């Protein structure tokens with residue numbers, strides 16, 4: 463067996479011409495590869511003679527380097543027993559430098575061409591704490607992954623030769639006319655991702671003709687967020703506070719705010735779940751933009767930003783509380799976090815104006831079903847709700863074609879979360895860029911499907927083939943005809 467390579471040996475190769483790096487406990491010679499690295503040579507030279515694993519892993523799959531480099535550039539295993547404190551400290555310096563690059567060092571906005579690009583750049587260039595917070599999900603992130611991957615298993619059945627020179631993507635959501643059926647999901651503490659925080663989301667939504675749903679845990683005051691687009695409507699997301707009088711005061715304030723057109727009460731997060739990436743970040747690393755009202759405590763779970771800013775949420779919330787909420791607002795109430803047909807029916811019975819099918823982007827119960835499956839379940843088990851209230855969906859929506867799929871299944875619109883939060887890195891321009899990409903992708907997929915008016919195909923499943931994901935549906939509550947659709951629509 464080849465001898466392991468020590469710290470002393472590696473530090474001898476710390477120049478651009480002779481550039482060795484440790485990546486995941488293996489030593490590589492990247493001298494000839496670095497100048498051709500698509501992410502730039504500098505990022506590799508920064509770690510010459512050092513351990514680049516953290517930065518590398520934040521953008522790359524672990525096996526990429528093994529796959530790409532020739533055998534002669536693989537120098538062997540790193541000798542961990544030779545690690546010194548000085549070496550660890552020098553690596554840390556480089557890591558912090560590489561995660562706090564200035565605006566001019568980020569990839570230009572024009573090079574980001576889909577929503578995943580925004581999440582990748584946030585991972586590689588955003589503040590580490592913000593990234594752990596934004597990208598994190600519960601436990602093993604199974605629901606997070608399922609949300610996204612199951613959209614990809616829903617296929618289209620395109621029609622042809624339908625004169626698609628003009629397409630109409632407009633939709634009315636809760637009485638608000640929008641350019642396309644998209645709202646920016648409520649997300650806490652957006653300032654951790656970029657200095658404009660929610661103001662970028664509000665102004666970007668207004669400029670793009672979509673709606674921002676402001677979170678209870680926004681880093682800016684509600685007034686400041688609304689001021690970012692003074693003529694534009696917003697939605698407000700409500701977490702009910704354990705101290706109910708605080709919620710009552712919030713609702714009283716909102717009642718007078720004409721810009722707020724609806725209240726989305728979040729019902730899927732009785733307690734903040736275990737988000738391990740976030741929890742691993744220690745309290746002292748927190749950028750305390752919001753946490754002044756909470757006492758941050760480190761316990762055995764860690765000190766995640768989500769949990770420390772979310773422990774005011776009332777876990778006693780129940781269906782009876784809807785009457786209490788109704789007493790304090792005249793605005794439409796929607797329940798955000800519906801995950802079954804039974805609860806969707808209940809929301810309708812209780813007089814809600816609508817629901818958001820959501821599992822909190824995989825940040826609530828891990829192993830909760832992917833949201834597209836819940837939407838299918840609703841279509842099958844309670845199709846009547848789509849005519850009687852407004853149904854929205856979020857979770858893993860990353861393509862304009864996902865919007866089209868949701869609408870064909872009967873949703874009035876979709877929420878998009880993480881990509882928008884990541885786009886705040888580029889301020890308002892970044893937010894507008896995401897909206898533009900979605901609009902463009904939506905129009906393209908409509909044209910290629912032979913659809914000219916989005917509103918006219920709402921609930922028309924004839925453009926979809928659901929067979930690949932139907933196997934994942936739970937058994938029906940009661941027997942209904944296939945999907946509850948009339949045959950004409952099938």
Ligand code: HEM
Nearest residue numbers: 499500501505506509514517518521526527530531569586
């Ligand atoms: C054979 C090894 C490598 C290959 C094939 C490779 C490939 C790439 C590619 C294709 C990109 C473009 C963006 C993307 O697809 O995600 C990229 C970006 C990047 N790579 Fe690598 N890479 C390698 C090694 C490394 C190493 C060793 C590091 C760190 C020490 C690193 C750090 C980065 C970073 C930080 C970016 C993002 C740059 C930016 O956003 O401006 N890569 N790499």
Ligand SMILES: Cc1cc2nc3c(=O)[nH]c(=O)nc-3n(C[C@H](O)[C@H](O)[C@H](O)COP(=O)(O)O)c2cc1C
Nearest residue numbers: 596647648649650677728822823857858878879880
């Ligand atoms: C960073 C972050 C913060 C969030 N904060 C809230 C919140 O304050 N209130 C809420 O109802 N949902 C919150 N959510 C959940 C989103 O509103 C939404 O349900 C989810 O992000 C949609 O999934 P996606 O990120 O895959 O698009 C948050 C999600 C993220 C990623």
